[in-house]
Amino acid sequence: MLMEKMAKKYSASVEDYLEAIANLHKSEKAVKVKQLSRMLNVKMPSVTAALQKLSEEGLVVHEKYGHIELTPEGNEAADDVIRRHRALSRFLAQALGIDQKTAEEDACKIEHVISPLALERMIKFMEFVEVCPLGEAKFPQRYRYYLEHGELPPECLERRSGER
Amino acid sequence: MLMEKMAKKYSASVEDYLEAIANLHKSEKAVKVKQLSRMLNVKMPSVTAALQKLSEEGLVVHEKYGHIELTPEGNEAADDVIRRHRALSRFLAQALGIDQKTAEEDACKIEHVISPLALERMIKFMEFVEVCPLGEAKFPQRYRYYLEHGELPPECLERRSGER
DNA sequence: AGTTTTTGTTAGACTTACCTAACATTTCTG
DNA sequence: CAGAAATGTTAGGTAAGTCTAACAAAAACT
Known part of the structure; x- marks a missing residue:
């Protein structure tokens, strides 16, 4: 049986960690526990614990006191979250005229719960408005x-x- | 200092219970634990536990084996959730052309996290499209x-x- | 290099919200 | 109205995900 490339479902928390790691990975040379802690508004021990769980699940590579990286699987999941986030934030800002900050905040929450169909329609909506x-x-x-x-x-x- | 009538923030779970109770209250004579259990896809003991917490918080009136009702405060909160739910579901269905079932499901999730501004803009959007x-x-x-x-x-x- | 500062980890506890199994109460029905 | 069926509650567990306090390692400074 063919395995469709359907994104597995992760918790909001897991998605947040993956997203943050992926984003930091782009802007910084090395991703640190401290950075994640600040970015996600949690204390460092929470990050350590989360990284352990993510390692066990094969989404992150992280040895004690060492670098933090995403596995291919983790990276794929992160990209998917980021894709949802971007589309949502663009839709809220461009289509609904919401200020950038609020649009970001809403996107951060909604990205974890929106259906693929609703997301697709928001994207289609923006395409349509742009070209017609x-x-x-x-x-x-x-x-x-x-x-x-x-x-x-x-x-x-x-x-x-x-x-x- | 004037107390603005700002909706307090409740957890998604609490909002779900309030919403379900309010909806059942409209369609049924008496609200039962079993109904809530079915409606929210949780087992009955979870409902009992939730009702206890909601009672303590003054959102629900519920004596052992007795009727389930909302307090004025609980009712206000429930109405607010329902208002968000309706607006969202209408927006997703009418504006984005999403099927009713998916629109409902998305609304159930997004209602707990959307900002007042984003909600207001969705409503404004529908108004605008309707009249212009x-x-x-x-x-x-x-x-x-x-x-x-x-x-x-x-x-x-x-x-x-x-x-x- | 040695000491201080910063960063990271471990241990242990707490909260929310769910579950199953067992027991209690109501409600239905003969 | 008494037993059976349905409904509701209690007790006790589990899983996520967070926290603080204490300890360990790494980095930075002199």
Whole structure:
């Protein structure tokens, strides 16, 4: 039986550790317990414990006092979390006009629970909005206007009043 | 100092119990442990334990073997969860075109973690789409077309080819 | 190199929220 | 209304994931 490459399900906590390690791995030469501790807002012993569990599960390579790295499997899982995170944060910021900070915070939580379908649709939504001009003004601009002014942009109002 | 009516933060589990009790309260005459157990996919002893905790916290009224009811505070919290749930599920289904079942499932998870701002924006988004006609076809219809056919609806294509 | 500072680990405890097995109460039914 | 069936509770366990305090190793400084 073919094993579909379906992402296994990890706990939110596990996903957070994997994501943080992957992100640190990109920006820093070596990933440290202390960094993870700060990044995830937990104390160092919690990190040590988590790393032990992740090692046992084959997602992380970590010897006592040594470097922290992801296994191929861990890396794959991390990439998947990061992909979800990015898409969500873009959707919240770009499509819904939420400030970057809040969008990030929401993405951090929602990334652990959103279904593949919902995620795919958010991505499709952004694609669509980007490529379809929808008349003179692009959709998101009109939506922004509505958000800022609390009422419809002029062209929508005109159209409505001329509707009867 | 004025106490703003800011919803206190409860755990996902607590919110699930409150939500379930409130929903059952509407459809059934009396809320039973068994029903909650089935609805939340946990065993009955877990429900009993949860009800005890909720009683102590003043969110639920429940005497041994007796009826289960929400206190005013519990009811307020439940309503807030339900409000989030509804908005989310509507947004996912209506705006993103996700099937009802998946939209429900996602809403059940996301309702516990979404920020007030993101929720508000989803609601605003639906309002906007509903009232602003955006040209000949309404926005969601074009989006649906894109979802179904995998390419832009004709009127978008025409406009693009005539753009140069 | 030796000492101090920083970083990392171990040990042990706590919280939340679940479970099973056994017991208790209600409710149904003959 | 008495026994059977269903429902609810108690007792005791388990798993995640966190914490503090104490100890160990590594790094940094002089």
